[in-house]
Amino acid sequence: MSKKRGGNRLKYQVEQSIKKINMIGSSKKAFRDAKTETGIHSVSQVKHALSVSQNFVDWAKEQGVRDLFQLKRSHYREYLAHKQAEGVSNGHLINIETNLRLLEKGMNRISVEKGLSERNWVPKTRLIDTNSREKPQNRSQAPEEVQRYLDKLSDNARIGADLQAAFGLRLREAAKTKVAHIQEKDGRLLWVASADKETLNAAQGVTKAGRERVTPCRPGYEERVRELIQGKEEGQHVVPVKYNTLKSAYNRAGMKGSHAFRHTYAREMLRSELQTRGIEQEGRGMLERMLENREAGYRKDHLVTKDERPLYKIISAAMDQVQEYLGHGSGRIDLAEVYLKGF
Template structure:
């Protein structure tokens, strides 16, 4: 196992939470193999950070409820916590995320119980309270071509160049703002926006693309006609 959460202080509940999360922490191991065998675990630092945050917030709430032992939870605690989160008027997406991470915490608790020869504590309902189909439907925030043209005419010369790059290659705003001539390549009479994953390359992706990964955008037909 790679990175592990380390407990600090004498908070028993916090220690239990961290130990349970560490028991399902498989950062660095194959997620594909885990899915193959139907095992739900933690396989990324982002996921580890999320489950730790949700679980610690849950632990703080439990302490306020007088609960000091994670392995004495009841389904009533789970339902009351979800109701508490609803009262905070968080989004459905956030509530779904809370349920997902608490279920990972529960899996960690089962690992700990099984290792010690104890029976599992059933405190999470089999069915989720919130489902992905409960999420808010996406809103179309696009503007008309006429409105886009009106906004374009108000842009500065530099901003228009960045907008042209975005429209032509589909690059993100950050990528457009950091574009240099080295990123533009002509191949068989077509133009490509290419960022290299070589940190020493003149068109290095570091600090330009999302995550500093290699990226290649093909120019759209509209731009080709204008060149």
């Protein structure tokens, strides 16, 4: 490793370790399909891994650690105990464990490349029970609640909020949306992020991990979206202000995070999917059972009878469709608990 000394050496080693598992731009799904060990696929995850790891090595330096590859399991356990004593939440402790595991993975790759044995300073079993994390909350919003926030936003920030509500976009995606991302097919408006990096509506630099995506507009927002793009060039951004400006405007309006728009979008789109099939009430009941099974530690189809199986399959397919709209993978009952519970 580098000959850098002290804290600088440790921080340099952290940066190199995280760099080894930086796979932004590569498909996580492709790695899973090939049963190949994956790494980090999003900019935000890289930032989190670096931040948590740098805080950890600052503490480790105080314990006499001068080289990252001197770490032992005792350091891991003592650091978690130290953070617990500070009173941080279990959710934060779980995130620390997740990111220290990523750090070890990067260190292992460096060791293997040098012909050395893998590192083994992270316990195989997590110290903090992941079930102790604060339960997911329904962050969808009633129309009147949404309107109260919108009334407090500037005209420019309101455009970002409308895009999020229309397509279920993340705030950063809304800020980076160009006119070219909004397309019409068979009379419906779609938000299309292409895998082709050379196109104006490229997913790269816009969606999480640069994943391509096709997301339909909520019918009630189509007229507003057409109004927003009217008269603008394909390469123009729809929102005339940057991401940080949008985020600040939301905070000033009293909004507790921008994901509420995605939650509302998810619920409304699932309701629409089931209404189209004429099974909204039955669908609600089946989804509730699936989520209760997850909470109890069972498979999501636990106690689903043979006669109920067709309905179960329809609900699963509808859930997967909505998750796809949001840019999530299929079969994610964990995300359904966050986005769709109590729709």
